[in-house]
Amino acid sequence: MTGVNGRLGGLVGVVVIVAVWWLASLVLFQGSGAIPTPPSVLAEFLDPRRWTTTLGNAGSTVSSAARGYLWGNLAAIALSVLVLLAPRLERLANQIAIVTYCIPLVAIGPVIVIVAGREDPDGASVVLAGMSVFFTTVVGCLVGLRAAPRTSIDLVRAYGGSAWTVLRKVRVVAALPSLFAALKIAAPAAFLGAILAEYLGSGGDGTLGRALIAAQTQADAPLLWYLALVSGAISGLGYLAVGLLARAVTPWTTDGAIPAGPR
Template sequence: MSGAISNAPGVDTRAPSGLNLSRFRHVATFWPPVLFLALLIMLWAVLSQIGVIPGFLLPAPGAIALEFVTNSEVLMRHASATAFEALAGFTIGNLAAIVGAALLSSMPVLRDAFYPYALISRAVPIVVFTPVVVVLLGRGLPPIIAIVSFAVYFPTFLNMMRGLKSPEPDYYEMLHSYSASPLQRLKMIEFPAAMPYLFAALKISASSAFIAALVTEWIGANTGLGYLVVVSSQYFRLPTMWAAIFTSAALTLTLLAVVHVVEHLLKRYTAASPDVGA
């Protein structure tokens, strides 16, 4: 019966040529969180209006939106400082982690000596190191960038080490039969295999970078969103404080989106590239 229907004359069972199912899947994935956020803001506004949420704890959405309009210049100045600090530390820390993992992956003795301390470092809160670094480097950019670099270094380093050692032994045997050098092994099998591990670490580092920047600004800075949060809370300027918090969240989400887009483009490029040696 189904075969008769599918083969019936005049019945076109093919999907329309202009229909992009992957686009619909992306839209279906995109809209639920947006709708949830809109409903959450509406509920927040209603509860603030009827007095369920006290204004001295959480201002109404309209008050925070007005703060973005009236104090946009102040927010932009502090946001620019935090974004620069986070991006500088994010770049330095991740590059150092990638290079360090690539070097130590070919040095088993040094790798085994350093790896346990890298694991231990993840258990130590970043707040513990912040006052020490501020005392050593003073206030301003150097301690903030140093703390951010430290915060993102070890997650990326550990993930890269796992990724570089993830290829199957058969690949190493094949390259060994061709007398491949360690650099060729790194380029042809180890680094491509480590890409999923790297981007997973970069997504973690994106949020860690801004958290580290904000925490350090609380202690050793006179500018930035973290500094603005502390000062506005001391003077009970809650709309300013929450506007700074939401701005830092928006910056974090922007960096996460950039990492996701780069990962997606890299996947498309590698999928479209011909196999090596084909």
């Protein structure tokens, strides 16, 4: 019953949003056309030629975002494990994570685009996607690794287990819910980082970022809203995919978070 109520509430929310959108486009922005009507945006979705171009552009952007997501998360997990095995490096690791979080991607993006150059046209997209996920995954992984039950750690050590054995047998299992919670948030962030890099000149012409720029330059509001909705849907699918993987890998949790209650 709760699931049915939740879906019904979601449907009502979508209807309200579309109604407010439609009303605003007809009453507040009819003259400027800055907000198109829902039917004009729907017409873009129903155009097969538009979908052919969009799928090609989305493929390039998703590919760059996926590679950045992979390398950024691997680097974050490796750094978290290193901190756990060598606690003296924690201050340095925290500084690295904070720097990647605090540096504005808009400011460093053009530098990375220039450094990547024509030899690696989508290199900046991969780098910015990786930077977008690094801090979130470092925090989630460290929180999870340190959430391991003390009794389990003491038991492994009592049987002569090394720090590496404790990590494999206890800490990794305890870290999975928190890690997947971070990975879910990181999926849309990686996609956003890739699109931002494309805005700054990365990836060539066949990307969603360049398509958004072209629609903005032409003041094509329906196309711009269509591309924005497509980008949001792709980000949502990334979040959903990681969430489904989290449920399969950590069935003892319901939402990828650390379960409440005594350990």
